Amino acid sequence: MSTKEKDDSLVVDNGSYQYHMLFDNHTRLIVTIFDEPFMMLKKIPNDTLTERNIPRGTILDPSRVEGFCVDLAYAVCHDRLKLPYKFLIETKYGKEVEKGVWDGMIGALVNREADLAIASLTINGEREKAVDFSKPFIDLGISIMISKPEKQKPGVFSFMDPLSKQIWMWVIVSYLFVSGILFLISRFSSYEWYFENEWDLIPRNKFSLHNALFFSFAAFMHQGVDLLPRSISGRVVTSAWWFFSLILVSSYTANLAAFLTVEKLVPPIATVEELAKQTDILYGTLKGGSTMAFFNKSTLTTFKIMWNFMQQHKDDVFVSSNSEGIEKVRGSKGKFAFLLESTLNEYVNERAPCDTMRIGENIDSKGYGIATPLGSDLREALNIAVLQLTENEFLERLKQRWYYERSQCTNSGSKDSKQTTPLNLANVAGMFYVLIIGLGSAMVIAFIEFLFKAKLDSKRLNQNIREVMRRNLRISITGIDFDEKLHKEEYLPLKQQQLVTSSPPSSRNIHRNERTPTIANKFNLTKINNDKDDIFRGHKLNHVFHV
Incomplete structure (x- = not known):
């Protein structure tokens, strides 16, 4: 027979389920088990009642307990099903003692001593044969717990930790590849060849292989240099490399401080x-x-x-x-x-x-579910309620509240819980894509420039475009085609050099010492400049002429 204590929130149960329903015809009994943080007894001053001395079969009012399952029961039974309820305390989850005989919470449902079970009760095949389960209200699985290792202080080469070894390798490959592309483009583009003065026989190109390597490294380190590409294709390569360097260095700098100041747990x-x-x-x-x-x-x-x-x-x-x-x-x-x-x-x-x-x-992978006796009229309503609570993220907020907002390790363990990890290729893959697109675009532009220059030269020299392209390609690889230029009278640098070498020494000294040119000299210089403009069809800036 059930006895009711002075405190209406506590009933010691020694009777049957039918008697409980007579006690309150509309009250549903929810069988549960004390398990922190799902079901816990509220701490009341001067109260001697504890979780350990509460016997099996005790009925508790919802106001005497707290936890994840208490809030879940209120949201399901009170807010959605509009059912009054109380909690029936059990001490075991339940296992099959013999064929068809269960103990614990599963036994209470099988024997119709409770209407439903809301607790940290795992859904499995054996229990599904004895009771019905709702949709899981929390997902879980078997995990591994170990003690925290001792913290490791930063090492001598900790400055390399912000980036993974894979990224360091690809950065080196990108640096060499960009330098090589810049060198090749500068050789093929006519805008990168120039004469430093009027008497040069050999055109110059600033982007030699070692200069291209130095320029790429200086740009990566955000240092200014005197070398700057003149062609459109060269500037596209440079822009892509600058963007790549900006993102990588910024990401590295942002991650470096954490690696040098936080002691890691390994x-x-x-x-x-x-x-x-x-x-x-x-x-x-x-x-x-x-x-x-x-x-x-x-x-x-x-x-x-x-x-x-x-x-x-x-x-x-x-x-x-x-x-x-x-x-x-x-x-x-x-x-x-x-x-x-x-x-x-x-x-x-x-x-x-x-x-x-x-x-x-x-x-x-498994889950906790709300259990009901087989054929219970509450099963469908419970399924709908759990789905609604999942969709509106109520269950996620419950977990956040009872797991992390009440954490005792927030201050001492915040750094440990947010371990810094090296950036891997997936984190910075976008900047590699931008670099690849930039290099590809630059190569296409360089090829278009090469074709355009060959077409202009074929019209000017009245030659077949294939021959001109072959000659320009040879010039791009080896420098200047001397055999061909020596036979052309209009080639200005050779013509001027021949005039200087053929004139007597006295006349050369006179020309060198004279400061004010004569009218004839002015006329000759004007003619030479006109010839030079016809040949180069380019711009003169600081005595530097483009080929």
Whole structure:
């Protein structure tokens, strides 16, 4: 028979489910279990009631408890289903004792002692045969917990840490490739060839191979140089390289401060595969739990290896409770890893003394669901309610509230929780794409310039365009075609050089010493300048003429 205490919020249950419904014909009983942060007893001053001394079968008013599942029950039963409810406390999740006989929360539903179960109750195949589950209200999986390793101080070459080795390699390749493209374009473009003065026999090109390498390096280091390309194609290459350098250097600088000031945590293992391959670190699970059953039944090679390893060390790795496993991790100094559900792993990592951490991704995928007896009239309504709460992100806000807003490691662990990681190729792939597009565009423009120059030369010299292109290509590779230029009288530098060398020394001295030219000399200079303009058809700037 049920007895009601002086406090209306607490009822000790010794009777049947039918009696509870007589007690309040419209009240639904929600069976649950104390499990932080899902279901916790509210702390009231001068109250001697604790979670440990509350017996199984106790009925609690919602005002006496708090937690993730308490807020979820209020949102589902009160806000959407408009049902009054109370909580029925159980001490076990439930397993099949014998054929068709269950204990714990599953047993309460099978025996119709409760209307629904809202707790950290995992959905699995065996339980689905005994009760109905709603859609998962929280997703989880098996995860790995280890103790936090000691922090490592920055090393001598920590300045290279902001970028991964892959990016450093591609930056060097890009630097050499850009320098080579700039050198080739400057050779093919007629705008990069020039005569430094009127008497030069050989045209000059500033972008030799070593100058191209120096220019690219100086641009990457944001240093100014006297070398600047004149052709459109050369300027396109330079612009793309400047953009690439700006983004890369800015990203590197932004990440460098964090690497030099934050002491990094380097765990001994990073994935479940690494854990399975080594033997120095022991690992185990909760004895008789769903995690242990998962490894026992798994057919994957990695999990088989892990299960065999745990069987060999079963006296040291299997624990009787999650709290025992967590304490074992804290006292092992990195020599024990505990396999547990990710929800508990995340929550413990946010609680003092903040000395544990989660590594790797979840090993499997499952979820917590709201359970009801088979054929319950609440099943469809509960499914709709859970879907609506998922869509409006109410469940995500609940997790944020009970996991992270109440974190005890916010100040001490904020830096640890936000570990700086090197930028990889995926983070900065865009600037490489821009550089590749710029180099490709520059090569196309350089080819168009080459064709355009060949067409102009073929018209001016009245020659076949293929011959002109062949000659210009030879000139671009070797410099100047002397054999051809020596036979052309209108080639100004050779003509002037021949005039100077053929004149007697006395006349050359006279010309060198005279400051004021005569009328004849002025006429000759004017004629020479006119001839020069006809030949070069270019601009004269500071005594520098383009070919």
